[in-house]
Amino acid sequence: MYFSEAKLKLFILFFVTSSSNLLIISINCQDDHILSLPRRQVALFIFGDSIFDAGINNYINTTTDYQANFWPYGESFFDYPTGRFSDGRLIPDFIAEYAELPFIPTFLPYHKHDQFTYGVNFASGGAGALVETHQGFVIDLKTQLSYFKIVEKQLKQKLGDEEAETLLSEAVYLFSVGGNDYFNLFNSNLSDLHFSKKEFVGMVIGNLTNTIKEIYMRGGRKFAFANLCPLGCLPAIKVLFPGSTSPCVEDAQEFVQLHNKALSELLQELEGELKGFQYADHDFFTSISQRFNNPSKYGFKEVTACCGSGPYRGLSSCGGKREIKEYELCDNPKEYLFFDSTHFSEKAYKQIAELMWNGTPDVTGPYNLKMLFEHSTCI
Numbered sequence: 196m197y198f199s200e201a202k203l204k205l206f207i208l209f210f211v212t213s214s215s216n217l218l219i220i221s222i223n224c225q226d227d228h229i230l231s232l233p234r235r236q237v238a239l240f241i242f243g244d245s246i247f248d249a250g251i252n253n254y255i256n257t258t259t260d261y262q263a264n265f266w267p268y269g270e271s272f273f274d275y276p277t278g279r280f281s282d283g284r285l286i287p288d289f290i291a292e293y294a295e296l297p298f299i300p301t302f303l304p305y306h307k308h309d310q311f312t313y314g315v316n317f318a319s320g321g322a323g324a325l326v327e328t329h330q331g332f333v334i335d336l337k338t339q340l341s342y343f344k345i346v347e348k349q350l351k352q353k354l355g356d357e358e359a360e361t362l363l364s365e366a367v368y369l370f371s372v373g374g375n376d377y378f379n380l381f382n383s384n385l386s387d388l389h390f391s392k393k394e395f396v397g398m399v400i401g402n403l404t405n406t407i408k409e410i411y412m413r414g415g416r417k418f419a420f421a422n423l424c425p426l427g428c429l430p431a432i433k434v435l436f437p438g439s440t441s442p443c444v445e446d447a448q449e450f451v452q453l454h455n456k457a458l459s460e461l462l463q464e465l466e467g468e469l470k471g472f473q474y475a476d477h478d479f480f481t482s483i484s485q486r487f488n489n490p491s492k493y494g495f496k497e498v499t500a501c502c503g504s505g506p507y508r509g510l511s512s513c514g515g516k517r518e519i520k521e522y523e524l525c526d527n528p529k530e531y532l533f534f535d536s537t538h539f540s541e542k543a544y545k546q547i548a549e550l551m552w553n554g555t556p557d558v559t560g561p562y563n564l565k566m567l568f569e570h571s572t573c574i
Contacts, residue, residue, distance in 0.1 A: 289545055364416050368417065427445060428483070451480060499531070
């Protein structure tokens with residue numbers, strides 16, 4: 196059994212009247228751990244970057260560098276470009292399917308509709324935890340939080356305070372953020388960085404911490420995270436270092452390892468500090484590294500990009516709508532770990548989603564997404 200009796204105490208008293216056959220169940224939930232209850236709809240709120248962006252950047256004033264609303268994006272599943280940075284579905288799409296939810300709508304174009312009771316996707320391609328990352332072209336994490344507050348207000352108007360508060364406390368809050376904060380450094384001059392690597396990571400984690408605590412203050416209790424993938428193995432990073440003999444760029448890997456360690460420590464601290472805080476932390480770094488180092492074991496033939504140009508197809512030219520117009524496109528994205536220079540194929544995302552949904556604690560822990568969705572918070 197996953198939870199020890201010391202942490203989860205249930206006192207159940209059955210009383211059946213002969214006249215009404217009424218069953219009364221008294222449940223005392225202690226220590227703010229989670230308790231299995233009959234299944235009910237659980238909303239999914241999504242924050243982050245292009246790993247999770249379902250098309251919100253289609254509706255902001257930006258450039259095609261931060262959009263994927265053109266062919267061949269979407270070719271494998273949707274048959275048209277939705278704005279997702281892949282050939283098909285993303286991790287949150289699969290998580291929603293496993294949770295028996297519809298596709299989670301993006302916050303923009305903003306309009307009041309009943310679908311918000313299933314959750315909202317705020318994630319924006321190119322966004323970081325730092326406001327300065329791609330500022331003016333994306334929806335940064337702080338702004339995503341402000342959009343969540345608008346949704347919270349709308350839900351209370353629609354459902355009433357009590358029902359809205361229940362929805363928010365039972366919801367799962369899914370994050371993928373930070374990669375762009377570090378990736379952006381490699382598009383500039385690392386020697387111009389006025390902070391140590393550890394200090395810079397601290398700034399990123401600090402902003403993420405503030406967002407988590409703000410959501411917690413508004414009733415959120417169940418949080419899920421994909422830590423950072425091995426950025427140094429991305430074709431877009433590797434193409435910047437043509438003389439490198441290593442399979443992955445070590446400078447980028449160092450940032451990722453510092454970030455992932457800090458994230459893990461943060462979540463453990465919050466679990467002790469915030470009453471009722473529960474989380475799932477998926478080791479995205481290891482999952483992708485395993486597929487990069489041994490692709491055939493996971494059904495892949497190539498660890499270059501399916502769509503792009505230059506070495507590893509690492510130049511961001513997929514679709515020909517950005518600065519570089521010429522690009523190559525593979526015949527079968529299912530054979531590729533990467534779809535474009537910085538994003539994974541639908542096949543890869545599905546494999547990761549499955550690990551996040553029902554992975555063991557060494558892969559996704561201390562809870563997995565299935566546990567968070569199927570159990571109720573104790574308030």
